[in-house]
Amino acid sequence: MRRALALLLAGVLALGAGWIRGYAQATAPARQEARELLYLPNGRYLKLVSLGFAPLLADAIYLWAIQYYADYQRADRFRYVRHVFGDVIAELDPHYLDPYWLGALILTVEAGDLEGGLALLELGFERNPDAWILPYLAGWEAARFGALERAIAYFERAAAVPGAPSFVRRLPAGMYRRAGHLEEALRRWQALLYDPQSDEMTRAIAERQVRDLIVRLDLDRLREALARFEREQRRRPVALEELVRLGYLERIPRDPDGRPYRYDPHSGTVGTEASRILGER
Amino acid sequence: MSRHDGTPGLGGAVAAIGLNTFREAIRDRVLYLLLAFALVIILAARVLSLLTVGSEAKIIKDLGLSAIALFGVLTAVFVGVSLVFKEIERRTIYTLLAHPVPRWQFLAGKYLGVGGVLTIEVAVMSGTLALVLGWKGEAFGPLLPAVALIWVELLLVAAVALLFSTCTNPLLATLGSLAVYVAGHLVWSLELLQSRLVSGWQRAVCQALYWVLPNLELLDLKPEAVHGLPVSASEVGLAAAYGLAYAAALLLLAVVVFERREFAD
Numbered sequence: 001m002r003r004a005l006a007l008l009l010a011g012v013l014a015l016g017a018g019w020i021r022g023y024a025q026a027t028a029p030a031r032q033e034a035r036e037l038l039y040l041p042n043g044r045y046l047k048l049v050s051l052g053f054a055p056l057l058a059d060a061i062y063l064w065a066i067q068y069y070a071d072y073q074r075a076d077r078f079r080y081v082r083h084v085f086g087d088v089i090a091e092l093d094p095h096y097l098d099p100y101w102l103g104a105l106i107l108t109v110e111a112g113d114l115e116g117g118l119a120l121l122e123l124g125f126e127r128n129p130d131a132w133i134l135p136y137l138a139g140w141e142a143a144r145f146g147a148l149e150r151a152i153a154y155f156e157r158a159a160a161v162p163g164a165p166s167f168v169r170r171l172p173a174g175m176y177r178r179a180g181h182l183e184e185a186l187r188r189w190q191a192l193l194y195d196p197q198s199d200e201m202t203r204a205i206a207e208r209q210v211r212d213l214i215v216r217l218d219l220d221r222l223r224e225a226l227a228r229f230e231r232e233q234r235r236r237p238v239a240l241e242e243l244v245r246l247g248y249l250e251r252i253p254r255d256p257d258g259r260p261y262r263y264d265p266h267s268g269t270v271g272t273e274a275s276r277i278l279g280e281r
Numbered sequence: 282m283s284r285h286d287g288t289p290g291l292g293g294a295v296a297a298i299g300l301n302t303f304r305e306a307i308r309d310r311v312l313y314l315l316l317a318f319a320l321v322i323i324l325a326a327r328v329l330s331l332l333t334v335g336s337e338a339k340i341i342k343d344l345g346l347s348a349i350a351l352f353g354v355l356t357a358v359f360v361g362v363s364l365v366f367k368e369i370e371r372r373t374i375y376t377l378l379a380h381p382v383p384r385w386q387f388l389a390g391k392y393l394g395v396g397g398v399l400t401i402e403v404a405v406m407s408g409t410l411a412l413v414l415g416w417k418g419e420a421f422g423p424l425l426p427a428v429a430l431i432w433v434e435l436l437l438v439a440a441v442a443l444l445f446s447t448c449t450n451p452l453l454a455t456l457g458s459l460a461v462y463v464a465g466h467l468v469w470s471l472e473l474l475q476s477r478l479v480s481g482w483q484r485a486v487c488q489a490l491y492w493v494l495p496n497l498e499l500l501d502l503k504p505e506a507v508h509g510l511p512v513s514a515s516e517v518g519l520a521a522a523y524g525l526a527y528a529a530a531l532l533l534l535a536v537v538v539f540e541r542r543e544f545a546d
Contacts, residue, residue: 056344062340098335
């Protein structure tokens with residue numbers, strides 16, 4: 001009987017405590033957003049007192065940060081991203097790669113802060129020079145913001161990491177082309193095509209890119225010479241050979257299949273019949 | 282193993298006391314910790330997929346190694362501190378010491394027993410972690426050096442607990458053992474403090490403490506193992522040799538203290 005009464009009393013007290021807690025939480029005054037982040041100490045200090053459990057502490061803060069940043073309603077939610085991911089988690093566990101790229105993506109994709117995101121990825125790469133994924137992601141983020149020259153530099157760094165996958169080695173060449181540096185892109189693709197370390201897929205892609213870039217560069221040179229010819233001679237050449245004869249070109253190029261480029265003297269346009277060429281001819 | 286005069290041989294007495302200590306720890310439901318460990322790891326593996334972005338395996342490895350270390354330290358301290366005290370409290374020490382069993386054999390047996398419990402505990406927890414990692418398609422092998430050094434750390438902490446157990450009551454022994462464990466992970470601060478001190482004797486005290494306290498950070502290879510960073514065999518070997526030598530020194534000290542202790546009825 002006494003035991004049953006004690007149990008009943010314990011149950012009533014527990015329910016009462018639960019109700020008070022709910023009431024206290026519901027009626028608590030609204031706190032300033034990101035208040036809990038304000039007092040999160042730098043990971044360097046947390047690490048010193050972590051008693052050998054620094055990686056576990058980093059995991060816990062990382063899991064908490066994911067839940068925190070998944071709440072899109074928070075005002076001022078991007079203010080401490082660099083602190084949480086760079087100063088706290090990365091200091092606790094410098095080799096933990098996920099927080100670098102997740103923090104960087106929050107900054108670049110959500111906050112539109114390219115510099116902040118790149119700084120976080122740079123920090124990660126500085127501490128993990130074998131993590132090609134970090135400059136690789138930095139390259140794509142820079143490219144997404146139109147900073148193609150920086151993207152090239154990041155892809156170059158990713159490709160230089162020993163053990164980086166073969167597709168990463170193709171990225172600088174591709175980005176040179178996207179940035180409009182066709183001659184450099186051609187040199188890069190040719191280097192990949194003749195590199196004995198390139199795998200079969202890289203060689204196949206490089207071969208196609210080399211053919212395509214040769215045609216693009218030849219057509220550009222021909223069009224430029226034709227335009228100059230027309231401007232200076234006030235007529236169109238009868239045939240492409242006339243460009244060489246009058247000194248506008250050193251020689252008439254041939255397409256990768258060894259055929260001459262198509263020229264229409266009436267419209268003044270040049271084109272190609274070369275096979276396996278991407279896009280406009 | 283017994284001698285002709287009826288007294289147990291060196292190995293026999295130590296083994297008998299060790300086995301008895303091991304059984305006692307099992308009876309104290311120490312192995313329930315193993316069940317708690319298995320539940321923590323399996324639940325974590327299930328829940329993490331909902332909470333994390335990126336590699337779950339890294340967190341499972343961190344959690345697993347930390348739990349092995351933490352549950353192990355709790356076992357080493359709580360079993361270790363009661364080793365001698367229980368015998369005194371139950372007055373079984375008088376029966377034991379009435380036999381021709383040298384006191385050092387008694388302590389060696391006790392340590393062997395707690396060492397056995399810790400070994401089984403680390404082995405079972407590691408096996409559970411290996412199974413969970415295998416289920417996630419991850420290898421356990423690279424974590425082995427870290428587990429080996431955790432085991433050495435636990436043996437060292439058990440030796441600290443046994444030393445305290447020979448000279449004080451379980452409450453003080455628990456506080457003392459946990460304090461040494463915490464201080465062992467904070468020895469870097471003594472080095473720092475030493476560089477800030479001007480006075481000669483204060484610096485000397487700091488330096489003495491720095492060398493006397495165990496440097497448990499040396500036995501922590503968890504981050505390297507989890508991230509697959511290169512760790513040389515000599516690094517692991519030196520750390521293990523340091524830990525085992527320190528534990529052996531503590532055991533000898535415990536024997537000296539225990540030999541001098543008088544038991545009044």
